[in-house]
Amino acid sequence: xxxxxxxxxxxxxxxxxxxxxxxxxxxxxxxxxxxxxxxxxxxxxxxxxxxxxxxxxxxxxxxxxxxxxxxxxxxxxxxxxxxxxxxxxxxxxxxxxxxxxxxxxxxxxxxxxxxxxxxxxxxxxxxxxxxxxxxxxxxxxxxxxxxxxxxxxxxxxxxxxxxxxxx
Amino acid sequence: xxxxxxxxxxxxxxxxxxxxxxxxxxxxxxxxxxxxxxxxxxxxxxxxxxxxxxxxxxxxxxxxxxxxxxxxxxxxxxxxxxxxxxxxxxxxxxxxxxxxxxxxxxxxxxxxxxxxxxxxxxxxxxxxxxxxxxxxxxxxxxxxxxxxxxxxxxxxxxxxxxxxxxx
Numbered sequence: 665x666x667x668x669x670x671x672x673x674x675x676x677x678x679x680x681x682x683x684x685x686x687x688x689x690x691x692x693x694x695x696x697x698x699x700x701x702x703x704x705x706x707x708x709x710x711x712x713x714x715x716x717x718x719x720x721x722x723x724x725x726x727x728x729x730x731x732x733x734x735x736x737x738x739x740x741x742x743x744x745x746x747x748x749x750x751x752x753x754x755x756x757x758x759x760x761x762x763x764x765x766x767x768x769x770x771x772x773x774x775x776x777x778x779x780x781x782x783x784x785x786x787x788x789x790x791x792x793x794x795x796x797x798x799x800x801x802x803x804x805x806x807x808x809x810x811x812x813x814x815x816x817x818x819x820x821x822x823x824x825x826x827x828x829x830x831x
Numbered sequence: 832x833x834x835x836x837x838x839x840x841x842x843x844x845x846x847x848x849x850x851x852x853x854x855x856x857x858x859x860x861x862x863x864x865x866x867x868x869x870x871x872x873x874x875x876x877x878x879x880x881x882x883x884x885x886x887x888x889x890x891x892x893x894x895x896x897x898x899x900x901x902x903x904x905x906x907x908x909x910x911x912x913x914x915x916x917x918x919x920x921x922x923x924x925x926x927x928x929x930x931x932x933x934x935x936x937x938x939x940x941x942x943x944x945x946x947x948x949x950x951x952x953x954x955x956x957x958x959x960x961x962x963x964x965x966x967x968x969x970x971x972x973x974x975x976x977x978x979x980x981x982x983x984x985x986x987x988x989x990x991x992x993x994x995x996x997x998x
Contacts, residue, residue: 681849683966728889728897728919752895752919754932754942763942765921765932775921775930777944779966797966799850799946 671824673817675808682804683797688820692827694782694790698759700826701780708733710822713815722750729753731764751778766796774803838991840984842975849971851963855987859994861949861957865926867993868947875900877989880982889917896920898931918945933963941970 674687700706704723722732732750748769766776776796783791841854871890889899899917915936933943943963950958
């Protein structure tokens with residue numbers, strides 16, 4: 665039996681540069697958060713909104729490796745929705761920093777460069793900051809308008825529950 | 832026997848976003864420019880300033896592949912200078928578009944996302960535009976202040992000469 669404190673997910677858009685910064689704390693040690701964010705079997709269990717299932721099709725976790733997954737909204741109907749995402753692992757510094765690229769197949773010219781950092785907090789807690797940069801404010805604002813927020817917030821709520829199991 | 836028209840390399844820094852844009856035209860068809868920019872044996876013959884030799888140590892040219900090279904200033908002295916660079920090939924769309932990441936090992940937290948486009952011009956000529964984005968103006972201005980310009984300009988002059996051979 666576990667209890668999970670409700671955490672706030674902050675999604676910030678800089679006025680000065682075309683970035684999106686997401687800040688979130690987790691009631692779990694950094695090593696555990698790193699594992700949940702980098703091991704594909706764990707990532708598939710929390711990434712994305714509640715009504716979507718992630719199928720990881722490529723996950724080569726090393727500097728210069730690459731990743732891909734398909735998000736499926738499977739409700740048993742004929743017109744099940746599926747859409748793909750892909751990118752590269754530019755650099756990895758376990759358990760504190762990962763830099764990767766990110767593209768949604770539906771907008772193949774749009775590429776974000778994402779930097780994840782995990783900081784140890786007192787009492788076995790962890791602060792995550794991800795900064796995504798694109799090359800124009802127009803692209804950045806399209807991403808913000810895409811409805812990403814609910815998927816991000818719901819994903820981290822699923823991650824809270826997964827971390828609470830101790831993995 | 833070949834003659835090479837002197838081409839201007841434009842290096843632009845946006846006021847609005849932390850990007851560097853390099854524009855250059857080449858007296859060669861796009862397929863040839865693409866080959867010279869993506870085949871490692873050819874890249875090693877023109878990349879970088881005149882007094883530096885590039886040794887390509889990794890070159891896996893595919894979406895999700897990666898690259899690395901070492902730049903050596905080899906003048907026969909004991910204190911030969913060498914420094915490394917690495918990145919990922921995020922996406923490739925031959926012969927017109929390549930997106931890759933870029934880090935200099937000397938500044939491992941600095942990561943640029945680079946988009947190369949090649950546009951066909953009349954008379955078998957090609958216009959190249961590369962846009963590099965980083966996540967702060969401070970990092971962008973450090974790159975500009977690093978003396979990159981002479982290396983870029985000299986590299987493209989070597990590329991002009993290489994392209995003039997018809998490969």
